[in-house]
Amino acid sequence: MLGAREVVSDSSTAEILLAAADCFMERGYTATSVDDVARRLGATKGRIYHHFPSKADLFAGVFEYGMDLICVVIEPYRNMPGPAAERWTQLALAHTKHMMRAKTLARVVWEGVEMHLRGARTPEQRLVLDGLVKYRNSYSNIFRETIVQAREEGDFHFEDPAITVQSMFMALNAPIFWYVPRPGEDEENIESIARQVVTFVYRGLTGKGELDL
Amino acid sequence: MLGAREVVSDSSTAEILLAAADCFMERGYTATSVDDVARRLGATKGRIYHHFPSKADLFAGVFEYGMDLICVVIEPYRNMPGPAAERWTQLALAHTKHMMRAKTLARVVWEGVEMHLRGARTPEQRLVLDGLVKYRNSYSNIFRETIVQAREEGDFHFEDPAITVQSMFMALNAPIFWYVPRPGEDEENIESIARQVVTFVYRGLTGKGELDL
DNA sequence: TTGACAACATACCGAGTAGTATGTTCTTTG
DNA sequence: CAAAGAACATACTACTCGGTATGTTGTCAA
Numbered sequence: 001m002l003g004a005r006e007v008v009s010d011s012s013t014a015e016i017l018l019a020a021a022d023c024f025m026e027r028g029y030t031a032t033s034v035d036d037v038a039r040r041l042g043a044t045k046g047r048i049y050h051h052f053p054s055k056a057d058l059f060a061g062v063f064e065y066g067m068d069l070i071c072v073v074i075e076p077y078r079n080m081p082g083p084a085a086e087r088w089t090q091l092a093l094a095h096t097k098h099m100m101r102a103k104t105l106a107r108v109v110w111e112g113v114e115m116h117l118r119g120a121r122t123p124e125q126r127l128v129l130d131g132l133v134k135y136r137n138s139y140s141n142i143f144r145e146t147i148v149q150a151r152e153e154g155d156f157h158f159e160d161p162a163i164t165v166q167s168m169f170m171a172l173n174a175p176i177f178w179y180v181p182r183p184g185e186d187e188e189n190i191e192s193i194a195r196q197v198v199t200f201v202y203r204g205l206t207g208k209g210e211l212d213l
Numbered sequence: 214m215l216g217a218r219e220v221v222s223d224s225s226t227a228e229i230l231l232a233a234a235d236c237f238m239e240r241g242y243t244a245t246s247v248d249d250v251a252r253r254l255g256a257t258k259g260r261i262y263h264h265f266p267s268k269a270d271l272f273a274g275v276f277e278y279g280m281d282l283i284c285v286v287i288e289p290y291r292n293m294p295g296p297a298a299e300r301w302t303q304l305a306l307a308h309t310k311h312m313m314r315a316k317t318l319a320r321v322v323w324e325g326v327e328m329h330l331r332g333a334r335t336p337e338q339r340l341v342l343d344g345l346v347k348y349r350n351s352y353s354n355i356f357r358e359t360i361v362q363a364r365e366e367g368d369f370h371f372e373d374p375a376i377t378v379q380s381m382f383m384a385l386n387a388p389i390f391w392y393v394p395r396p397g398e399d400e401e402n403i404e405s406i407a408r409q410v411v412t413f414v415y416r417g418l419t420g421k422g423e424l425d426l
Numbered sequence: 427t428t429g430a431c432a433a434c435a436t437a438c439c440g441a442g443t444a445g446t447a448t449g450t451t452c453t454t455t456g
Numbered sequence: 457c458a459a460a461g462a463a464c465a466t467a468c469t470a471c472t473c474g475g476t477a478t479g480t481t482g483t484c485a486a
Contacts, residue, residue, distance in 0.1 A: 012463080012464095025331075026331060026332075027331065028241070028243060028331070030241065030243040030244040031243040033442080033443060033444080034443080034444065034445085035442090035443075035444095043464080043465085044464080044465055044466075045444090045445085045465090045466095046463085046464050046465050046466075047463075047464055047465080049444095049445075049446085050462085050463060050464060051463090054444080054445080055443095055444065055445090089424055114390070117390060117391070118238075118239055118240065118241070119239070158409070158413065159409050160409060163406060163409050163410065163413075164409075164413065166387050166388075166390075166391055167384045167387050167410055167413045167414070168384075170383040170384050170386070170387040170390075171380045171383050171384045171417075173383070174379050174380050174383040175379075177327070177330060177379075177383075178330070178379055193376060195424065196371070196372050196373060196376050196377070197376065197380055198424060199423065199424055200371065200376075200377065200380045200381075200417040200418075201380070201417060202420075202422065202424055203416055203417045203418075203419075203420025203421075203422055204384070204413040204414060204416045204417035204420070205413075205416075206416075206420065206422050207415075207416025207417070207419065207420040207422070208416075209412075209415065209416055209419050209420075210412065211302055211408065211411060211412050211415055225433080225434095246472075246473055246474080247473080247474065247475085248472090248473075248474095256434080256435085257434080257435055257436075258435090258436095258474090258475085259433085259434050259435050259436075260433075260434055260435080262434095262474095262475075262476085263432085263433060263434060264433090267474080267475080268473095268474065268475090
């Protein structure tokens with residue numbers, strides 16, 4: 001996607017990406033030094049700069065890796081036949097579960113979007129970020145088209161699609177901020193949480209109740 | 214709240230807080246230097262360090278200022294008589310509108326919570342952040358108690374209150390990430406957006422529809 | 427008038443940090 | 457087996473940042 005990088009088949013590069021994801025999640029982009037990532041690898045900067053031209057590109061690599069993963073996760077449901085509302089449910093469930101399973105990568109992607117919204121940065125970093133956010137937008141468009149179609153089919157009800165997609169994603173993504181994996185009871189926990197979160201959003205999309213102000 | 218600082222009556226200190234809020238929002242905590250804040254003020258570090266012992270305390274000041282403000286905003290509805298569901302609607306509307314009107318401060322508060330969730334930091338910074346997050350939790354407890362009461366009254370339906378409160382707040386806070394104030398048409402815009410967002414969440418809380426998986 | 431203190435500005439220090447230039451070792455290929 | 461390049465490690469530079477120590481100016485009470 002967007003040129004530059006082939007699929008991460010190199011195992012050394014993949015190892016760097018995972019270590020970088022951990023660091024970026026724990027401290028955030030600016031607070032993470034390249035030396036931090038190297039330390040976590042038991043290596044030195046040399047290794048990282050051999051594979052990535054800059055810290056920004058390392059971050060971009062993690063972002064893209066995270067996006068690639070979640071795209072694979074929801075792929076089976078993208079073109080599912082049947083009502084759009086049911087397709088949305090499967091997409092949302094897969095998405096939300098992945099938010100918890102790959103919490104680290106998900107938060108890096110989040111920070112990437114946040115950084116982009118902040119603006120600023122150097123012109124070249126803008127270009128990189130713009131590309132990444134375009135990737136991210138193509139992902140969110142999958143959901144957008146689905147809920148719009150479900151509205152046309154009479155199952156979902158809302159006014160502005162843009163506002164609705166934002167509200168929806170924020171709620172679905174929420175677990176990446178508070179979910180803490182507990183070894184052992186993980187899988188059933190994830191299932192239960194995802195079900196509750198998706199139910200909440202599903203009701204928000206299907207409900208007809210108006211506010212009496 | 215939590216000792217240390219009296220109400221911000223000093224105008225110079227207040228000016229510093231607002232400039233700091235702008236900087237923290239634009240670049241984030243770590244990427245914002247004390248010199249950045251000083252530059253925005255047309256001053257130097259000396260002025261800031263005269264009023265705040267450290268960068269962390271400056272951040273804490275902004276956080277506390279932001280929390281003080283939003284507490285004032287929702288105060289009129291805290292003990293509103295009548296059904297909890299209606300009280301929640303008023304609270305949520307006031308909250309969401311404030312997220313857009315005071316977007317800058319709201320995002321600083323957000324980052325404070327995010328920083329706390331990351332853990333790490335020095336022990337003393339932990340103490341400061343812990344206090345701030347306690348403040349923030351007392352705020353979210355207002356909403357928590359309201360929705361639990363509304364459930365007892367039969368208006369809201371959900372399983373785990375913790376999960377529900379998180380999903381709710383994420384959706385209500387969403388505008389701080391994408392709302393961009395447009396001069397002139399602000400107020401009606403804010404009203405419209407807040408109404409749509411709160412309606413979405415309201416339906417999520419009241420709806421009964423189950424997922425068919 | 428004067429001394430004391432508040433409210434800053436200026437100058438500086440030590441600790442990082444992104445990035446580079448170069449050395450070293452291992453692997454692959456002709 | 458030799459030579460070339462990949463995959464790092466080491467050493468270094470230029471720079472930034474949080475924090476402090478100290479200088480300067482205005483204000484105000486005695």
